[in-house]
Amino acid sequence: MSPVTINLTLPGYRILRWESNLMMRVYVEALDPPRLCACCGGGRLRSKGRYERRVRHLACFGRLSELVIACRRYHCADCERSFVQPLPGVRPGRRSTEPWRETIYERHDDGICASVLARRERLGPATVARIYAQFTERKAKERLSVECPRVLGIDEHTLHRGQRFATTFCDLHRRRVFDISPGRSEAELASYLRTLRGREQVRVVCIDLSNSYRAMIKRWFPRAAIVADRFHAIRVVSQHLLRLARQLCPALGWNRAWLGLLRTRSDRLEAQQRQRLAQLFAAHPVLEGIHALKDRLCRLLALKTQNKASCRRHIRTLLELIALLRKDGLEPAVTLANTLTAWTQEIVRMWRFTRNNGITEGFHRKMKLIQRRAYGFRSFANYRLRVIAQCG
DSSP: OOHHHHHHOOOOOEEEEEEESSSSSEEEEEEOOOOOOOTTTOOEEEEEEEEEEEEEEEEETEEEEEEEEEEEEEEEETTTTEEEEEEEOOTTTTOOOOHHHHHHHHHHHOOOOHHHHHHTTTTHHHHHHHHHHHHHHHHHHHHSSSSOEEEEEEEEEHHHHEEEEOEEEEEEETTTTEEEEEEESSSHHHHHHOOOTGGGOOEEEEESSSSHHHHHHHHHHHTOOEEEHHHHHHHHHHHHHHHHHHHHOTTTTOOOOHHHHSOOGGGGOHHHHHHHHHHHHHHOOOOEEEEEHHHHHHHHTOOOOOOHHHHHHHHHHHHHHHHHHHHHHHHHHHHHHHHHHTTTHHHHHHOOOOTHHHHHHHHHHHHHHHHHHOOOOOHHHHHHEEEEHHHH
């Protein structure tokens, strides 16, 4: 290993000599010996003798490498204590350098199995797991001092092994997971939200049409504007109107081909699908009006980056459609009208705000892959570390 390689990967050492056999062994010593006591800061030090410390380092030209560091043990005449010489890039009690440990962490985080990585590096699988846990814990501890992001997405996802649900807090501006916490109710999340720093600085929170989440945000994020998630709002409209269609047309039932045609927007239908939909409307004329109403509502909810003047026009259109749903009198239509009325302000903010919880849902897909890859997690703390390491 050349002096240039040492200076680039682990500065602060001077190479004395090296040996090259099956393993590259480099003998080095630290450039700056300590001048003050590590315990009291005194300057009256004397050497108690030399010793060698062997640590693993980055591979050199495909060969495993080892550093043999010439160290000293010191005694302080002021506090009568002894201490060992601190080494740059090597933590106390470790038998490997920090650049090498970080490389093991990154390779395991990229998807290399612990047993395969251990066999390649001539380690034990437990060592790989221990290194990965130490780096992820260090990354997770940073969340304790980091303030909450100003644009936040909140949604829940399912778990196994005793924990049924967990809530994801996603930074929508930087497109990464901020943190996760077990549970989804306010009672379960209160202990976490109480310790969350910077809650008063949150300006926007995007959620689905959940009354429990809305009440929780109004209490714990008092200065945040709640924005409805566009995907969930459109899904609620589709679910209620398709339920109304099955109620008015029992022959529709759970026919997946017909339901797929009714769910699809008119501008996205192919020629063959339009022909089949026209045949469905000819056989059941009541479905044509429901499909047209659903199409208008979904187009209205899918709008983005609207200015204030446009929002005023869209509000009037939305209120007219809500009144039309109430006039119908049937239970699915009235329920949808009540839901849209209760979430009118959040839907209006949705037209101005471009980001949505699609980012959070994408991370939920990645979390499912993490769970499958580990065949489930018994400890939620370990699951949280994995999510923060790979999604944070």
